[in-house]
């Protein structure tokens with residue numbers, strides 16, 4: 001076992017604070033080859049598919065990685081942008097904006113974007129922060145609701161990096177922000193703006209990414225977090241019980257997943273005579289394949305084919321200024337004691353350093 005050498009820090013240089021903003025990850029290109037690499041890494045994570053490796057590996061390599069890459073590549077091609085995969089484009093932009101907002105509020109930190117699967121990896125993001133002099137690092141998984149498959153897996157990647165690192169930095173970890181008032185209010189404001197453009201409210205379907213149902217019975221808080229986010233958003237919008245619903249999308253594999261599923265819910269709403277539906281995906285910090293293709297394209301088609309008339313997708317918070325301010329506030333609270341703005345000890349130390357510098361001049 002060898003440990004990575006600590007990056008050289010100039011003698012007497014101040015310790016810096018870093019934030020690693022981590023989202024799920026995405027393929028490098030909308031091609032079957034890139035999808036095969038990405039899905040092989042993603043679906044080999046035991047946090048994502050909780051089956052014994054002896055059972056799962058032959059299914060993954062013998063069936064899924066032979067068929068799914070081509071199908072998924074076509075879906076990715078339909079949402080790909082000139083700058084790349086939407087998930088990566090938004091995550092990069094969020095990291096740059098977060099660094100700017102934090103700096104403006106007197107909290108000078110470095111923010112690096114990273115992807116749990118694919119590139120830039122969690123390890124490369126942490127290395128970049130260390131090279132830039134960060135000795136204190138806050139990990140910010142871009143998942144408002146905790147799940148073992150997402151947030152838990154980011155933790156695994158961070159600790160795996162730590163196991164190979166000589167000088168492990170001081171670390172903090174954001175666990176979830178599903179009921180953060182700033183996040184809820186930013187979502188509510190985005191719905192109100194949508195209503196204004198449409199001349200009034202429609203039925204609001206809040207669609208969250210699904211999870212295998214057994215994870216709920218095994219104690220994963222994801223399902224509860226999704227329902228609490230939905231309740232708080234409905235309260236902020238003063239919606240009555242018959243004006244909104246919660247559903248779970250992106251079913252994968254043969255096991256039971258959380259119910260109700262989004263697409264059948266949209267079809268049922270249309271058949272019940274709901275002419276208009278507005279869909280929001282509060283569990284996604286940024287638009288990606290799951291929102292742009294599965295909801296905005298497939299969800300729309302399913303609703304209209306079942307007799308619905310008017311389908312609207314309310315985009316994720318992405319780079320929304322109110323959403324970014326909410327994230328800034330969340331990070332500031334988690335950095336408490338680490339930055340000069342909110343740490344009396346650090347302020348005093350900096351005052352003493354200044355006095356010291358004056359005395360030696």
Ligand SMILES: C=CC1=C(C)c2cc3[nH]c(cc4nc(cc5[nH]c(cc1n2)c(C)c5CCC(=O)O)C(CCC(=O)O)=C4C)c(C)c3C=C
Nearest residue numbers: 024025026027048072087147149209211252283288289290
């Ligand atoms: C937001 C939270 C997410 C949870 C919870 C989640 C669980 C989960 N996902 C899969 C399988 C797939 N997910 C895929 C894409 C994908 N998933 C999330 C987020 C969550 N997943 C995002 C943000 C994305 C989009 C990535 C992008 O590049 O835009 C995919 C890949 C696409 C495809 O081939 O369909 C798979 C597969 C499982 C099994 C799971 C829980 C156990």
Ligand SMILES: [Fe+2]
Nearest residue numbers: 024209250290
């Ligand atoms: Fe997923």
Ligand SMILES: [Fe+2]
Nearest residue numbers: 250289290294
């Ligand atoms: Fe999907």
